[in-house]
Amino acid sequence: MTRARIAIDAMGGDYAPDEIVAGALRAREELDVEVLLVGDPEKINRYLQEHAPSTTPEIIPATDVVEMNEVPLVALKRKPNASINVAMELVKAGQADAVVSAGHSGAAMAAALLRLGRLPGIDRPAIGAVLPTLMAGKSVLVLDVGANVDCRPKYLEQFAIMGSIYSKYVLDVPDPKVGLLNIGEEDCKGNDIAVGANQLLRKNKQISFLGNAEGRDVMSGQFDVIVCDGFVGNILLKFAESLGSVLVQILREELPRGWRGRIGTAFLRPNLRKIKQRMDHAEHGGGLLLGVDGICIISHGSSQAPSIFNAIRLAQEAVDHQVSQRIQACYQQAVALEDQN
Template identity: 55%
Template sequence: MPPKDPELNPASTPRTKPRRSKAVRRLVIWYRRNAAVTSLVGTATTSANAAGSMAGSVTSMAGSMLQPVMDPLRRLQGGVPGDDIEINDQDRIWVAVDGMGGDHAPGPILEGCLQAIERLAVRIRFVGETDRVLEAAAASGLSEALNAAMDAGHLELILSGPSVEMHEEATVVRRKRNASINVAMDLVKRGEAQAVYSAGNSGAVMASAIFRLGRLTGIDRPAIGALFPTKDPGQPVLVLDVGANMDCKPSYLHQFALLGNIYSRDVLQVAQPRIGLLNIGEEECKGNDLALSTFALLKEESRLHFAGNCEGRDVLSGDFDVVVCDGFTGNVLLKFLESVGSVLLGVLKAELPRGRRGKVGSAFLRSNLKRIKKRLDHAEHGGALLLGVNGICVIGHGSSKALSVVSALRLAHSAASHGVMEDLAALSQQTAVKA
């Protein structure tokens, strides 16, 4: 029964528009009174974009509430959330995993590997101190899944010696020859695995990769490349270096650009990657000596498409596919990005009205906030690639848990499946000839 209205007279002229119910009118009034909520979304989004956020516009957030966001875990294989991918065992590739690396190892690392086996065409050679691994599996309720994976031939436990701790110096890998990271690298070197993953001490991982796998010919310094999300959820930007080389020469950044160009083209399937140089302005004359000298080198490089300087606000704009910088600047940028999601969501939650009306507004925005958090969460992007060594190496965050491990193994699988090493080897030969 429609609500009673004392002003509604049956004898009067019929209205051209039906009157809204009281519930609808109250909702409209509430939104008008709390317009600050929607304007806050726009303001926070604009500010975040200026700082490097990719939360999207007010329209995409508040107006298109039901628009799905592509799951980063499926993007690299071209799938969509909810699809069941049937995996042929013949297509599985071996990945060596440093099971003792990371703040929470080995339990969450093992859990992530078991999940990856169900979702990716991979087999895992899990390197670690066997007793600790089995104890962690029992404590986490993973023993049954572990035994099933081993019986199916999808996972092998490889014994290692004492691991490299997170607080130890990188050079300790020379003394701890049987450390899990060294054993995992040796598996790649001998061809018993096509890629290696570790969430351990990043300096030790890089040192082990250089000592065990070696650098590509013509590459002076390997670089850590991280995938940053952009406004387009299906197309990230590769930023390198994000921590391997604190002090760089122009020739290093030039090599980073060449390495990033190949990865973006082969793995991310970008036909002609747009290479940007991180700088304080778009003009060619801007920047310090490093930026000015690097600009000149990239401008003359015929093997890639140099799109010019990239300001900080443009890193996540989608206008560049690869952005190069020194490791100090890149690491600051990476750590800043990791904080954006939680800060943005915290601001939004703090500014929402209190009480019953606030709960109603929060209910309307909850799905959007969850999707934004998913896009900004570094765990969704797994790890960073160490480019420039003679093998595929993925470095995970020290705090990595199961989701991060799955994401990182997807990166490793994608790199190993697209012939990246063949193209990098060809690049190193060209670079050596030019030198």
């Protein structure tokens, strides 16, 4: 198997390019990948000369960057040499296998759609995010977490199929259990979109649909894949991301003061670290944009080196497991079955 070539949007994110480059260099050392740093060569080289003078990663020049306050489509057209545009072009041209960006998420999604296009049979791509559950070692994939504010039942069905494929081949879940995020367990609950989606998911033989999942069920470990629209999913994701730091802070505040507290903290420190690690979004690196004809990882704007490293690892896994090709094959099979019927 050839080494995956990952194009890194070095100028995207609150801490670009320093933290982005640092994470990419770590991935270059510890993972079997090649990294292409896309961005301002002067700024990238300045970091390399100061922190890693002996390394010589490949740098792809890109003079512009899409700022967080810009309208994605307008900025992408006005700045054809923006780092996210150049990174996507590398994938389109076959010079890279995947893109990782911590920049403007809307711009990353728009650039992926404009340059890579949707996979055949997919109406809307979705961003999938991995969250921890009550079961140690088990996670849940939630999608969509921000790509589509409004959805149709058909879109949610497609999210379930794509999520099941990703969960099976990348997260190593043999038979992913799918849930539809709703306000009640009964099939008749929710708005018209939720009821319609429930009916489609019940009939779909390509997935293992357990039924509706309420908010309290998301992290229960009962489900492997949770589908919802991007409006609800984004709120859920950001709420979940805050839980780790809140939980650790509460534990620290509630420990006894004085010498007893210091001794207790010393004993609990490894456990506190594990708790934060299980809840920390940096451990997962970001979300995979499922449904486009290529691999694109959208990381948090606040991502630092550890998160970028994990995002590159996530991209490598998606490339190695041929996630896009499997989704496309799944839909070709579905179309063939419909034609037979």
